[in-house]
Amino acid sequence: MRCYISTMDLRQLRHFRQIALSGSISAASGTLRIAQPALSRQMQMLEQELGVTLFHRTGRGVLLTAAGEALLTDSLTLIDEAEELGRRIRAFGGIPAGEATIGLSPTIGRLLTLPLATRVRRDFPNLKLRIAEGFSGTLLEWLQTGRLDAAILYHSPANSALRCEKVGQEPLSVIGSVVRPAFPPGDHVPISALKGHPLVLSTPAHGLRQMVERHAATADVKLDLLFEFDSLDATIALVKQGMALTILPESAVRAELDAGTLLAWPVGSPSLVRPLIIATAPQRPGAISARELSALLREAIMSAAPPENGKSTSAG
Template identity: 40%
Template sequence: MDLKQLRTFREVAEAGSLSRAADRLHLAQPALSRQIRLLEAEVGVPLFARHGRGMQLTEAGSALLERIDGPVRQLEGAIAEVRSLAGAVSGQVALGMMPTISSVLAGPLARRVARDHAGISLRIVEGYTGHLIEWVQRGVTDATLLYGPAPALHLRVMPLLIEEMVLVGAAGSGIGPEAVPFVELAGQRLVLPSRQHGLRRIVEAAAGRAGIALNVAFEADSFGVLKELVESGLGQAVLPRSAIRVEEAAGRLRVAPLVRPVPRREVVLALPPDRVPSRAVTVVLGLLEQEVALRAAAGDWRGMR
């Protein structure tokens, strides 16, 4: 078993057919087929089910892909790192983010990378806390943002920012700009994420401190759907202000600060404890900190570094 076989296996699994994988890798299809046969012979079980429409992973193939994806990425990154030592920084960087943070940071960060470091390929991986932790531990991502505090994750965790949540309503809701005591949310129709979502836990904790029960009329884990439901007048939401700046500026949403208590969330940067970040990862994380500082200066967040 060698790196070439594992990379071929990964590409065929992602493409779903030998022909598409051959086009991606610019290699002849028989050469790829031979690599797959050699790997299956070494593993001792079929990794793909062949059919007229392509190739589908078997149960064993799915298990192998899950286990080699991170290590293969790390080996590829190590090779790219050594090759680039004498020149400009280059390589692939995968960064995990929660959807509400991604909607604010992903675009500006990608533009900074493209402008300043054309040799770096950035991949933003969206997910919720459980998946983000698993991906960075397995090496699928190089670093990830998480809701803090996160002291017991067996990761290197660094505080990044604190963000306050605000009450968000439709254009005709009449809320804001005056602050709203959290207790006044009792009985209001609310639009919130489901209970496994980190933002929902923050809102419920604030409701507990205010001594009220929440009236959740609609649940949606998609941030875009949440904003659409609020714009339609189906309820109010508690969201980070930074993530609805565009709709607020356009007059499509209204916001009001929440007080007694103020719902806040801490966001941390987490990295694997046993891997040294590549030059490309270090550069991207530096640009990330610059973007966070810029948003903190604009009043959206409070920086912690």
């Protein structure tokens, strides 16, 4: 497939990648702001030029053929290389500019919003930064529909048109009140020890809730779920009063732990951790490059996260 790439332009590759990401030409048309017939003609011309079929057209959208999968894999590298070349050349003219919309969950947002804003203000004064808060499923949908340039996710999505990089993991802990300590200080608490303790967790749409329930099911433990809050602040307020326990990464309540208003017990036997994955979408016009975004998020995570998160590793 590489031997054909020189006959294509980057615009065609970006449009092809957006269709693959969206799963339909009509959805990609809305994201790219290109009329659907024009986009369809572009893809037909691309297929004719390459002499292969890139998509299986169905009543519900499109699926990549084997040739389409190969082109998608190579296009990720080629577009990144072109963006990196453009970034290096633009650097001769001054500080990178553009815009970036980054999606964060409420828990990771508490940890990263300030480091991100500080870094952008210091090193990218011409960059307009937008932070969008949502739960993991919502962030993935926004990435796929072009509303976000990047997001922190907790699993690698199956859609290969998103570029994903695992940069660490967060251990999860039982969080409780100092008013009524549920367990002795310093203990590692197995999930089975939560039996009979009232809990407040997020609603089932939240990835953290799903992870906790899978962990409990594996241990054959029925959780006493008394409250379902999608508000992190409301959850913390309830736990402070001693009305329930919750399960969160300690980073989400670091200020309260440092102030002595909450207690934390790591979940153990087995431990419960969630990965941190930087996912970047195909570049929108005017946005900074995917590599710049990844570097920005990676540095923010490493500056804010505890040392045990370790070095970043590729997640695909």
